[in-house]
Amino acid sequence: MKVIKELKSPLNRLFIFETYDGYRVESVFYKGERLCVSSQVGCPVRCLFCASGKKGLKRNLTAEEVFKQYELLKGELPIKGVAVAGIGEPSANADEVVKAIEMFKKEGLKVTVSTTGYPLEGFRKLLRAPHDGLTVSVHAVSEEKRRQIFGVSVSLEDIFSELENYFFEVSSSRRKKFQIGYLLIKGVNDSEEELRALGELARKYRMTVMLMAYNPIPGVELEGLTDEEYEQAFLKLREMGVRVTLSNRFRRDPLGGCGTLTIAREV
Numbered sequence: 191m192k193v194i195k196e197l198k199s200p201l202n203r204l205f206i207f208e209t210y211d212g213y214r215v216e217s218v219f220y221k222g223e224r225l226c227v228s229s230q231v232g233c234p235v236r237c238l239f240c241a242s243g244k245k246g247l248k249r250n251l252t253a254e255e256v257f258k259q260y261e262l263l264k265g266e267l268p269i270k271g272v273a274v275a276g277i278g279e280p281s282a283n284a285d286e287v288v289k290a291i292e293m294f295k296k297e298g299l300k301v302t303v304s305t306t307g308y309p310l311e312g313f314r315k316l317l318r319a320p321h322d323g324l325t326v327s328v329h330a331v332s333e334e335k336r337r338q339i340f341g342v343s344v345s346l347e348d349i350f351s352e353l354e355n356y357f358f359e360v361s362s363s364r365r366k367k368f369q370i371g372y373l374l375i376k377g378v379n380d381s382e383e384e385l386r387a388l389g390e391l392a393r394k395y396r397m398t399v400m401l402m403a404y405n406p407i408p409g410v411e412l413e414g415l416t417d418e419e420y421e422q423a424f425l426k427l428r429e430m431g432v433r434v435t436l437s438n439r440f441r442r443d444p445l446g447g448c449g450t451l452t453i454a455r456e457v
């Protein structure tokens with residue numbers, strides 16, 4: 191694997207890599223300390239709002255290829271942590287991702303993971319990996335809405351029953367490392383009723399909600415919330431007693447923000 195191009199915005203540095211067999215994946219260096227790496231070439235989940243899965247899944251990356259994205263850049267960037275949240279669904283390549291997490295930990299790095307929980311066997315393995323935080327990307331609470339957002343998914347009931355079983359095995363400080371991710375799309379998953387259902391889910395499992403903003407991607411006609419609407423959603427959950435975090439500006443950047451990475455960028 192080699193770096194073939196670097197793109198910069200005022201906030202992020204995006205690196206395009208080419209694999210030995212000619213595929214491309216991307217990593218983003220953000221907040222001046224973290225590297226968001228890819229775990230697959232493409233993605234089988236094909237979320238409505240995300241550019242990464244638009245061409246489906248080409249192949250899994252090996253643990254070495256996931257690690258290599260860091261290894262190729264560590265000499266020139268002050269990387270303190272890694273997020274396995276770039277292109278790909280980590281649960282769908284769980285064995286290799288768990289090995290990569292172990293490799294990152296040996297380097298003394300903090301590692302976080304984002305997953306939709308698909309497939310469940312992979313999700314089960316990721317829960318138990320030595321990561322420092324895992325975000326379960328929920329994006330909608332009703333199964334009907336989830337089918338609209340995800341190309342493939344596991345039911346929320348199965349995901350949270352897996353999580354609940356795991357929570358019984360671990361300490362409360364370990365439990366705090368798990369949060370719910372919810373990307374807000376106007377008119378799709380932002381109604382009063384949907385936010386209430388999200389708040390109830392978070393309260394039930396005592397999890398923080400990370401409310402993510404939608405970043406426009408080419409060829410997709412979706413709309414994000416205005417800043418005011420986004421704050422209203424935040425306040426609504428806060429009023430329910432839920433701990434909420436908002437997307438920082440690095441995650442809202444058109445270059446390298448959530449959902450913007452692709453295996454098909456023109457270089």
Ligand code: SF4
Binds near residue numbers: 236237277278
């Ligand atoms: S958001 Fe994640 S799981 Fe969904 S298509 Fe993009 S890379 Fe895949």
